[in-house]
Amino acid sequence: MSVxxxxxxxxxxxxxxxxxxxxxxxxxxxxxTILAYVEQLDEVEAGHAAEPASPDQPLRADDVVPxxxxxxxxxxxxxxxxxxxxxxxxxx
Amino acid sequence: MSAGRFGGAAGLAASVRGGETxxxxxxxxxxxxxxxxxxxxxxxxxxxxxxxxxxxxxxRRVARGSGADLPLAGVPVAVKDNIAVAGGPTTCGxxxxxxxxxxxxxxxxxxxxxxxAIVVGKTNLDEFAMGSSTExxxxxxxxxPHDPTRVAGGSSGGSVAAVAAGCVxxxxxxxxxGSVRQPAAFCGAVGVKPTYGRVSRFGLVxxxxxxxxxxxxxxxxxxxxxxxxxxAGSDPRDSTxxxxxxxxxxxxxxxxxxxxxxxxxxAEYFGEGLDPAILAACEEARDRLADGGAEIVDVSLPHxxxxxxxxxxxxxxxxxxxxxxxxxxxxxxxxxxxxxxxMYLKTRAAFGAELKxxxxxxxxxxSAGYYEAFYGKGTAVRARIRGDFERAFEQVDAILSxxxxxxxxxxGEKADDPLAMYLxxxxxVSANLAGIPAISLPWGRTPxxxxxxxxxxxxxxxGPDFLERRLFEIGRFLELQAPTx
Numbered sequence: 165m166s167v168x169x170x171x172x173x174x175x176x177x178x179x180x181x182x183x184x185x186x187x188x189x190x191x192x193x194x195x196x197t198i199l200a201y202v203e204q205l206d207e208v209e210a211g212h213a214a215e216p217a218s219p220d221q222p223l224r225a226d227d228v229v230p231x232x233x234x235x236x237x238x239x240x241x242x243x244x245x246x247x248x249x250x251x252x253x254x255x256x
Numbered sequence: 257m258s259a260g261r262f263g264g265a266a267g268l269a270a271s272v273r274g275g276e277t278x279x280x281x282x283x284x285x286x287x288x289x290x291x292x293x294x295x296x297x298x299x300x301x302x303x304x305x306x307x308x309x310x311x312x313x314x315x316r317r318v319a320r321g322s323g324a325d326l327p328l329a330g331v332p333v334a335v336k337d338n339i340a341v342a343g344g345p346t347t348c349g350x351x352x353x354x355x356x357x358x359x360x361x362x363x364x365x366x367x368x369x370x371x372x373a374i375v376v377g378k379t380n381l382d383e384f385a386m387g388s389s390t391e392x393x394x395x396x397x398x399x400x401p402h403d404p405t406r407v408a409g410g411s412s413g414g415s416v417a418a419v420a421a422g423c424v425x426x427x428x429x430x431x432x433x434g435s436v437r438q439p440a441a442f443c444g445a446v447g448v449k450p451t452y453g454r455v456s457r458f459g460l461v462x463x464x465x466x467x468x469x470x471x472x473x474x475x476x477x478x479x480x481x482x483x484x485x486x487x488a489g490s491d492p493r494d495s496t497x498x499x500x501x502x503x504x505x506x507x508x509x510x511x512x513x514x515x516x517x518x519x520x521x522x523a524e525y526f527g528e529g530l531d532p533a534i535l536a537a538c539e540e541a542r543d544r545l546a547d548g549g550a551e552i553v554d555v556s557l558p559h560x561x562x563x564x565x566x567x568x569x570x571x572x573x574x575x576x577x578x579x580x581x582x583x584x585x586x587x588x589x590x591x592x593x594x595x596x597x598x599m600y601l602k603t604r605a606a607f608g609a610e611l612k613x614x615x616x617x618x619x620x621x622x623s624a625g626y627y628e629a630f631y632g633k634g635t636a637v638r639a640r641i642r643g644d645f646e647r648a649f650e651q652v653d654a655i656l657s658x659x660x661x662x663x664x665x666x667x668g669e670k671a672d673d674p675l676a677m678y679l680x681x682x683x684x685v686s687a688n689l690a691g692i693p694a695i696s697l698p699w700g701r702t703p704x705x706x707x708x709x710x711x712x713x714x715x716x717x718x719g720p721d722f723l724e725r726r727l728f729e730i731g732r733f734l735e736l737q738a739p740t741x
Binding site: 167171172175176178179180181182183187191194195197198199201202204205206207208210211212213214215216222223224233236237239240241242243249251252253254 | 356359495499559562565566568569580585587588589590592593594595596597598599601602607612615616617619623628631632633634635636637639640674675678
């Protein structure tokens with residue numbers, strides 16, 4: 165498994181990570197090594213269809229339960245203005 | 257580091273309930289021991305004021321005569337810093353959450369409080385629990401109480417070191433691939449990975465959601481079992497928590513003799529790369545079980561050697577999804593920038609190297625063109641690993657194995673080789689992938705050589721879903737047989 169610098173930069177864009185040139189080179193090498201190790205899974209004849217971890221996935225009723233103290237949650241917001249999350253301009 | 261300093265958590269709680277000592281005295285003594293062991297860097301923050309006031313409340317309840325329903329009355333507990341305790345920091349060992357203060361308790365913490373336990377501090381961990389040595393903490397590594405030049409293991413290294421060094425009798429950690437059992441083996445403590453769903457994950461910061469489980473730490477099997485019995489059980493706030501009844505987990509463990517038990521001996525766990533002293537420890541434990549009347553049965557878990565490869569598809573895929581929420585908008589660190597995209601990038605630059613590596617790997621295996629080849633394949637082999645255990649547990653009651661291939665390694669030794677670090681978890685990840693319970697308990701030490709001092713050895717017991725009690729019974733038997741120091 166060989167990962168190119170372009171692959172690394174593409175994945176970093178998807179993951180919203182800003183990598184330095186040195187990190188791109190390091191991750192190119194490390195991802196290649198680790199993915200080569202993971203490729204041993206091809207020895208197992210098990211197909212490629214994703215399977216749930218557990219067949220038993222219980223559902224609960226979708227009931228609304230109000231949080232007792234909304235203000236305490238909003239205390240953690242980095243930039244809160246009049247109850248709104250303020251972020252930099254998205255659309256020019 | 258003696259186990260008898262408190263007479264165990266159960267004994268300490270009984271003394272508090274009986275008025276022979278107080279919760280206040282118990283907490284003060286814990287803070288004194290924590291200060292004396294400061295060099296280990298087991299704790300990231302202490303709750304001195306809050307703990308004193310909670311201890312006073314426990315003492316008032318005892319004085320009023322209503323202490324009888326407090327199984328952990330006045331028992332100090334160390335909690336991994338990825339489990340929310342209201343009103344104090346929960347950093348996850350990360351710059352991203354350095355100033356984050358959760359306004360709520362994790363369900364496990366709420367249950368500890370109801371039982372009269374006192375959380376004395378939050379403990380060090382690999383950033384977001386990703387690592388096997390606690391070296392990936394943004395706040396510096398935790399040191400092994402048996403040799404400060406060596407790692408405590410990880411990712412729950414802080415909680416385990418705090419228990420092993422005698423600071424507190426009990427700890428909570430979390431497991432995704434061995435993060436309680438591996439440090440327990442390295443530090444000479446008992447570490448429990450309960451069945452997936454046994455303990456509510458509400459308030460545990462997510463890493464790999466199909467794997468994550470809160471685990472317990474003690475210096476004895478009984479203590480680790482007792483704290484599990486307090487935190488376990490279904491919770492409407494975690495839909496993956498199981499309705500399976502918890503039952504009595506800690507009392508009367510000695511009443512069950514190994515006679516009639518069938519103990520599995522898995523060939524795949526005793527191959528190349530296993531330290532000879534750890535192999536010898538497992539053989540000794542096996543022989544003691546046989547002496548006690550257990551039948552030793554060779555079992556095969558043929559897909560276990562693929563455990564690490566499966567883990568590094570499934571766990572990292574889930575991790576990259578879970579870590580997408582750290583965007584600087586709703587909580588945690590925000591690094592301001594002129595536009596939204598730059599704000600994301602500058603904020604997420606605060607992740608450490610291992611986090612970036614796993615986010616990159618996880619994003620890669622989930623990306624178009626690779627999803628089936630890596631993630632799909634990983635989940636398919638994961639089902640085979642689970643199938644191996646289901647077949648084995650038709651033949652045996654529990655499986656005995658090493659916890660780790662080596663004892664604690666020197667700080668820095670594997671820092672530049674991520675794959676070597678990952679392979680340290682080769683004997684522990686399968687239980688997480690299969691969802692089954694497992695426990696690591698100390699069994700003597702490696703012989704001292706010129707290169708390394710005598711270091712603790714951990715042996716592992718794995719069992720069928722929700723049969724933690726059976727592991728505790730076998731573990732208790734072995735604990736009484738184990739070489740004493």
